[in-house]
Amino acid sequence: MNSATHPLTLHDDRLFPAEPTQRAIARRLYAHVAKLPIISPHGHTDPAWFAGNQPFANATQLLLVPDHYVFRMLYSQGISLDALGIARVDGSRNDVDPRQAWRVFAHHFHLFRGTPSSMWLNHVFHDVFGLRVRLDAGTADQYYDHITAALQRPEYLPRSLFERFNIELIATTESPLDPLQHHAAIRASGWGGRVITAYRPDPVIDPEHEQFTAALQAFGEITGEDVHHWDGYLRAHRQRRAFFAQAGATSTDHGHPTAATADLSRADAARLFGKVVSGTFSAQEAECFRAQMLTEMAAMSMDDGLVMQIHPGCFRNHNRTLFERYGRDKGADIPLRTEYVNALKPLLDRFGNAPDFKLILFTLDESSYSRELAPLAGHYPALHLGPAWWFHDAPEGMWRFREWTLSSAGFYNTVGFNDDTRAFLSIPARHDVARRVDCAFLAKLVTEHRLDEDEAAELAVDLAYNLPKRAYKL
Incomplete structure (x- = not known):
């Protein structure tokens, strides 16, 4: 069958309940939120896009290469x-024609049927690029040419989108080592779009991070502090x-393997740090140091007001071969049981009752x-729950x-939705899904007279x- 006979449509009632009464309520609720501005308080898009405002190169570089949700399935x-x-x-890459890479993706697009990636991508194809036939092997070139040509037009520049x-x-x-020059360029440009940063200190906090030694050295050079001694490091x-x-940051973020925290004395913390910087630490001591640093970061949040986020419970870069060849964030993160x-x-014990301290917790362990x-x-004033993640x-x-x-916890000890994505064009799709699901859930409570x-x-x-x-102090 010719692929052109398979239309691409987005049903107006997608993700709403099948039961007619609930569906009608969900529609009415959705009308209140469908066109609200998007608040994206935690994500991984590249600020250089908005600083330079240059055209995206082609469909492959925009929609395939940065999106580990996509290439992990492939x-x-x-x-x-x-x-x-x-x-x-090492920065090298196979000499692949981006059109050919797109053809590979299109040929295997059926793998995504029913997945969130399919919803997000079809939303992008339909609403952002105006495509009306499904992506498959037969429409691969049509898609590639249409999207790549559109990206050269002014209305598809990053700021326009x-x-x-x-x-x-x-x-x-960004890492503490980042000079944040792209954020400075955005502010200096006079453009009205609000792009802020978040402080992600993992490379200079995790002794088992492969960049730790070099990152710590650079940390000292940037700050002019003696970061090989505890007080200078803090x-x-x-x-x-x-x-x-x-530069606009209102939050920090911490991607530790566990949620462990510690409250060592200053002397014990300094001794532990000495072992860390000398490279003579055990795995247990590395975990203790990460735990202590979460408490130190909380103490600093008490002083500077930055909201603290913890993303634990993830065995990152589980595929050692892939990690050694391609580096981090290649789709091999696996959930861990988390306490x-x-x-x-x-x-x-130190900060949970402080009304001015905000800690947002995430998990990949749904059982928790x-x-x-x-x-x-639902008890501690300092704690809020981040949304369903990864x-x-x-x-x-x-x-x-x-x-x-x-x-x-109710609804008001949660923080709404954040998209946590590198895939810029998927942001409206992700927020639309979250809004639809919440409206469907609320519609059920209405029909139950709750x-x-x-x-x-x-x-x-x-x-x-x-x-x-409110949660991210925006």
Whole structure:
């Protein structure tokens, strides 16, 4: 069958309940939030896009190469990253025609049926580029030519898309070593788009990070502090945090393997740091140092007001061969069983009751939602729950998150939605999915007479817009 006979459509009622009464309520609730501005307080888009405002090169470089949600699925079916033109850790890449890489993607697009990636990509194809036939092997070149040509037009420049998507704010994520020159260029340009940064200190906090030794040296050079001694190391963090805050940062982010925190004495912390910088530490000591640094970061947040995020419970870069060849963030992150109640207690004993300290918790271990995270957030003033993340950033995961946290944490101890993406064009699609799922969930509560519809409408707006602004101090 000719591929042109398979139309690409987006149903107006997608993700709404099948039951007619609930569906009608969900439609009415969605009307309150469909066109709200997007608040994207945590993500990984490249600030250089908005600083330089240059055209994206082609369909492959924009939609395939940066998106590990996409190429991890292709890799799982035996397609090498070299065949897609993914850069290796040394900066080299296979000499692949981007059109040919796109053909490989199109030929295997059926692999994404029913997945969140399919929803996001079809939203991009339909709403952003106006395509009306499905992507497959027969339409690969049509797609590639149409998208690549569109990207050369002014209305597809990064800033134009930012405005078209009705993005009020987007936060990127940078290492303490980043000079933030792109953020400075954005501010100096006079453009009205709000692009801020977030402080992600993992390379200079995790002794087991492959860049730690070199990163620590650079950390000292940038700050002028003696970062091989405990007090100088802490001063360097304070200095860089202040620099990030001046560039608009309102948050920090920490991607530790676990949620462990510690509260060592100054002398014990200094001794542990001495072992870390000398390279004579054990795996247990590395974990203890990361745990201590979460508490140190919380103490600094008490002083400078930056909201603290923890993204634990992830075995990052699980595929050693892929990591050694291509580096980090190539789709090989795997969820881990994660404990929070005991792990967070040292930090919470110090700061959990502080009204001015905000800690946003994420997890890849869904079993912890109702058992640990929701009861903690439903008690401690400092704690809020981040939305369903990574593998759970899907309609099913979003629904489970609401079901399993509502009774203990309610809605107002959560922070709305953040897209956590490198794929810029998927941002409106991701926020639309979250808004639809929340409206469907709220519609169910209305039909069960647990909420009045006016309360649900107010909640829908809060979840989509007000809660992320409040949680991230925007």
